[in-house]
Amino acid sequence: MSVAAPDIRRKLRVLADAAKFDASCASSGSKRSGGKGLGSTQGMGICHSYTPDGRCISLLKVLLTNVCVYDCAYCINRRSSDVERATFEPEELVRLTMDFYRRNYIEGLFLSSGIRKSADDTLLRMIEVARLLRERESFGGYIHLKAVAGASEALAQRAGLYADRVSVNIELPKDTDLQRLAPEKRSSQIEGSMSAIRSAIDESRSSRRRARAKPPRVAPAGQSTQMIIGATPAQDRDVLHTASRLYAHHRLRRVYYSAFSPIPHASLALPTKPAPLVREHRLYQADWLLRFYGFDVDEVTPSSAPALDLDIDPKLAWALAHRERFPVHLDTAPREMLLRVPGLGVRSVQRILSMRRQHKVTLESLRALRVPLRKVSPFIVTSDAHHGASQLLDRQDLRRRLLPATQLPLFGQTHG
Amino acid sequence: MAEIVFAPLQMGFSAWRDVARDCLAAGLEPSRVEWGAPQGLFSAFGVPKPEAPAPMPTVPRRFMQVARRVAHHRDDRRASTLYRVLWRLTHGEPRLLESAADPDVVELRTLDAQVRRSAHKTKAFVRFRKVEAEDGEHFVAWIQPDHPVLPLLGEFFAERFSDMRWSILSPDASLHYDGKSWSLGPGRPRSAAPTHDELEALWKTYYRAIFNPARVMVKAMTSEMPKRHWHTLPETSEIPGLLADSARRVDAMLAMPSAPEGPTAHALVSELDDLASLHEALSSCRGCELHEAATAPVPGRGSPHAPIVLVGEQPGDLEDRAGRPFVGPAGRELAQALEAAGLSHDEVYLTNAVKHFSYAPSGKRRLHSKPRATHIRACRPWLLAELERIRPRVVVCLGATAARALLGVEVRVMRDRGTPRACAWAPHALVTVHPAAALRAKDAGRAAELRAALRSDLARARALARGAPEKEVESS
Numbered sequence: 031m032s033v034a035a036p037d038i039r040r041k042l043r044v045l046a047d048a049a050k051f052d053a054s055c056a057s058s059g060s061k062r063s064g065g066k067g068l069g070s071t072q073g074m075g076i077c078h079s080y081t082p083d084g085r086c087i088s089l090l091k092v093l094l095t096n097v098c099v100y101d102c103a104y105c106i107n108r109r110s111s112d113v114e115r116a117t118f119e120p121e122e123l124v125r126l127t128m129d130f131y132r133r134n135y136i137e138g139l140f141l142s143s144g145i146r147k148s149a150d151d152t153l154l155r156m157i158e159v160a161r162l163l164r165e166r167e168s169f170g171g172y173i174h175l176k177a178v179a180g181a182s183e184a185l186a187q188r189a190g191l192y193a194d195r196v197s198v199n200i201e202l203p204k205d206t207d208l209q210r211l212a213p214e215k216r217s218s219q220i221e222g223s224m225s226a227i228r229s230a231i232d233e234s235r236s237s238r239r240r241a242r243a244k245p246p247r248v249a250p251a252g253q254s255t256q257m258i259i260g261a262t263p264a265q266d267r268d269v270l271h272t273a274s275r276l277y278a279h280h281r282l283r284r285v286y287y288s289a290f291s292p293i294p295h296a297s298l299a300l301p302t303k304p305a306p307l308v309r310e311h312r313l314y315q316a317d318w319l320l321r322f323y324g325f326d327v328d329e330v331t332p333s334s335a336p337a338l339d340l341d342i343d344p345k346l347a348w349a350l351a352h353r354e355r356f357p358v359h360l361d362t363a364p365r366e367m368l369l370r371v372p373g374l375g376v377r378s379v380q381r382i383l384s385m386r387r388q389h390k391v392t393l394e395s396l397r398a399l400r401v402p403l404r405k406v407s408p409f410i411v412t413s414d415a416h417h418g419a420s421q422l423l424d425r426q427d428l429r430r431r432l433l434p435a436t437q438l439p440l441f442g443q444t445h446g
Numbered sequence: 447m448a449e450i451v452f453a454p455l456q457m458g459f460s461a462w463r464d465v466a467r468d469c470l471a472a473g474l475e476p477s478r479v480e481w482g483a484p485q486g487l488f489s490a491f492g493v494p495k496p497e498a499p500a501p502m503p504t505v506p507r508r509f510m511q512v513a514r515r516v517a518h519h520r521d522d523r524r525a526s527t528l529y530r531v532l533w534r535l536t537h538g539e540p541r542l543l544e545s546a547a548d549p550d551v552v553e554l555r556t557l558d559a560q561v562r563r564s565a566h567k568t569k570a571f572v573r574f575r576k577v578e579a580e581d582g583e584h585f586v587a588w589i590q591p592d593h594p595v596l597p598l599l600g601e602f603f604a605e606r607f608s609d610m611r612w613s614i615l616s617p618d619a620s621l622h623y624d625g626k627s628w629s630l631g632p633g634r635p636r637s638a639a640p641t642h643d644e645l646e647a648l649w650k651t652y653y654r655a656i657f658n659p660a661r662v663m664v665k666a667m668t669s670e671m672p673k674r675h676w677h678t679l680p681e682t683s684e685i686p687g688l689l690a691d692s693a694r695r696v697d698a699m700l701a702m703p704s705a706p707e708g709p710t711a712h713a714l715v716s717e718l719d720d721l722a723s724l725h726e727a728l729s730s731c732r733g734c735e736l737h738e739a740a741t742a743p744v745p746g747r748g749s750p751h752a753p754i755v756l757v758g759e760q761p762g763d764l765e766d767r768a769g770r771p772f773v774g775p776a777g778r779e780l781a782q783a784l785e786a787a788g789l790s791h792d793e794v795y796l797t798n799a800v801k802h803f804s805y806a807p808s809g810k811r812r813l814h815s816k817p818r819a820t821h822i823r824a825c826r827p828w829l830l831a832e833l834e835r836i837r838p839r840v841v842v843c844l845g846a847t848a849a850r851a852l853l854g855v856e857v858r859v860m861r862d863r864g865t866p867r868a869c870a871w872a873p874h875a876l877v878t879v880h881p882a883a884a885l886r887a888k889d890a891g892r893a894a895e896l897r898a899a900l901r902s903d904l905a906r907a908r909a910l911a912r913g914a915p916e917k918e919v920e921s922s
């Protein structure tokens with residue numbers, strides 16, 4: 031087989047094109063050092079290139095096949111869709127991955143697939159690709175396998191033996207959404223696979239701690255999932271509730287949100303307009319607040335306001351709705367409260383904490399930390415500016431004053 | 447008498463460390479050490495050699511880690527910054543690094559971040575090409591890192607490509623790996639590297655296929671993959687075609703008419719050009735139709751380190767001919783106001799919100815016409831790029847157009863003038879009257895009032911630039 035063969039090119043074109051709507055491109059969170067074979071995986075993934083849509087290319091992201099026997103309304107590969115079809119042989123993918131990796135184009139492989147005959151049959155072939163890479167080629171780079179919904183739990187666990195990360199897509203925020211748009215899928219089935227993967231991961235971790243002869247690691251970079259936003263009327267509050275349940279029950283590393291965009295030959299069950307990208311961006315921000323800033327879903331999206339504010343970020347929105355908790359004094363406030371100040375990130379908070387052991391925190395020192403003062407100042411007090419901007423807190427128009435001066439499209443670069 | 451001592455300046459950590467250790471042993475304060483040879487002299491290095499090699503004093507581990515990287519910064523100030531911090535760490539400030547806002551610490555962190563970024567990008571942007579030699583395959587890459595970081599990366603690449611033989615060449619240095627261990631070699635020109643690899647056609651196929659035409663975000667791409675690196679990245683040859691094609695593909699996909707917002711200068715503004723190359727690039731701007739009728743764009747002028755940037759509206763007739771901003775009557779008015787406010791030339795940088803002259807022809811004369819919102823929007827990337835390079839302490843918006851371009855707000859100049867606010871490009875932003883307003887005033891009384899306003903606001907800017915009390919900052 032020559033790599034320049036026109037057929038390989040065609041397959042690559044079709045099967046990469048079909049994979050591009052997948053949001054998760056990250057190769058982070060795993061460590062695998064070279065040793066005898068080719069490749070290593072660092073803690074922090076590397077983006078080897080960027081496309082004009084601003085997205086990072088880190089992995090060779092392709093489908094094994096875009097032939098599918100299911101009929102999910104939101105998917106371009108569904109059985110009833112009229113698209114060009116192609117299928118890779120496992121050997122072809124192994125060769126392609128190795129060739130790309132050796133030239134430093136990629137960090138590894140991200141493989142997902144349509145359902146060719148049955149879920150098990152498809153997942154088996156995907157596992158075969160990963161097995162050949164690891165066992166025959168001694169490949170030490172990153173492998174992410176997207177387990178097929180409905181495959182047996184034993185197979186889902188086996189995928190973890192060769193992959194750094196395994197994921198199963200939750201697809202849509204609510205079970206009723208699935209029933210409507212992906213009739214062959216069940217959220218109980220999807221979450222069944224997730225929990226099987228989780229227990230395989232847990233088991234391998236604890237036995238590796240005990241045993242001398244280490245059993246193989248299972249999915250050292252954990253599992254993730256993806257949810258399509260805006261294809262159904264589900265609110266951000268539903269989305270975040272589902273996400274936090276998944277984080278808690280299956281210990282997911284990441285939930286990826288993907289703003290729905292209309293596909294060619296769309297099914298009538300779908301909206302005709304794309305969901306705003308900014309909504310996706312706000313969901314990622316809210317997701318960070320849940321995981322790293324000590325917020326919970328009811329704070330970010332209370333039942334009285336189940337949709338995130340698209341104009342301002344969710345932390346600022348929360349602060350504006352809870353002005354009684356501000357201003358906070360930077361010299362004395364506890365870490366948890368500093369984290370709630372709009373405009374202060376985890377890193378800035380860390381620096382402020384370490385700085386204030388040395389001296390008082392002044393506006394000048396905040397500026398040196400490149401903190402966005404315009405946003406921060408209404409919510410804080412420093413010893414050098416008691417009546418700084420915190421008087422703004424009482425103003426009715428504070429929200430308007432804090433709107434970003436221009437709405438430049440900075441979103442879209444949120445995953446990675 | 448504290449005389450200046452010249453210390454040899456070489457790349458890399460151990461070279462710096464050896465000299466720094468001697469300087470420290472001789473008790474040389476940072477202000478007395480000049481890194482690099484004095485101009486014109488051959489070997490006038492004067493660091494006294496101690497009898498026995500002095501031990502390196504104990505410093506925090508973190509400093510050593512940072513110093514190992516910062517020593518690979520391309521700018522000469524790496525050596526003096528490292529030495530200043532080392533001196534302070536060993537002279538009564540052992541916990542200096544915890545003062546995150548200290549100017550020396552900030553500088554060290556900045557240098558370190560730049561080296562780290564360069565190292566990271568080098569890991570990402572190496573593109574090997576396969577060469578079939580008599581003794582088997584060899585993979586060769588040529589790359590131009592922003593900082594000479596290759597020596598820091600030998601271990602990384604050796605671990606990653608452990609079953610290959612490879613070389614990474616750059617103008618500064620080269621790395622080689624023979625299948626067992628890596629070694630460092632001298633810099634090599636691009637001509638020493640192979641020019642193609644058959645795999646690149648497949649790689650480009652992949653690059654084209656994975657691009658989503660419904661989301662074009664060129665800026666997000668160029669900020670992570672700056673244009674100056676494109677010439678060593680084979681896939682970037684596909685970008686112009688993808689962009690040209692994307693609108694058509696999206697339309698076809700959605701079968702909907704597109705609603706373009708109109709072009710802007712955005713695509714032309716490259717992320718890391720300095721001010722001079724920015725001015726050069728300006729001449730090829732076609733961001734809006736103003737370039738068609740005007741003579742030439744008028745770039746800003748003044749010191750690239752000016753603490754104050756003054757932003758006007760657009761060039762006038764005279765500026766358009768001269769190619770320099772503020773040379774006409776309004777320029778004279780401004781010059782007088784600057785002088786009255788006690789501001790010297792090297793303290794200010796002058797530019798306009800829109801860089802081409804916008805006018806309506808009237809017989810032989812060209813009558814100034816206000817730039818439209820589309821022009822302001824189209825030209826904004828140039829203004830922001832200038833501000834990002836200069837990073838002034840104060841930006842002064844001369845008139846409502848500049849305020850709209852920069853702060854995105856509608857102002858009434860006489861009501862809103864003179865109150866400092868923070869903005870994203872400077873700690874302080876001020877709005878004041880445009881000098882031309884005084885020239886157009888109905889009567890002498892009004893002219894005097896406008897003039898006085900301009901002068902007092904410029905004096906305000908001067909005070910802010912030289913460090914006024916922070917109380918005055920009002921969040922906008």
Ligand code: SF4
Nearest residue numbers: 098100102105108144
């Ligand atoms: S199963 Fe997967 S590939 Fe098949 S239609 Fe559903 S989402 Fe698409």
Ligand code: SF4
Nearest residue numbers: 731733734802824825
């Ligand atoms: S006015 Fe500005 S955007 Fe328009 S062509 Fe001139 S430089 Fe470009």
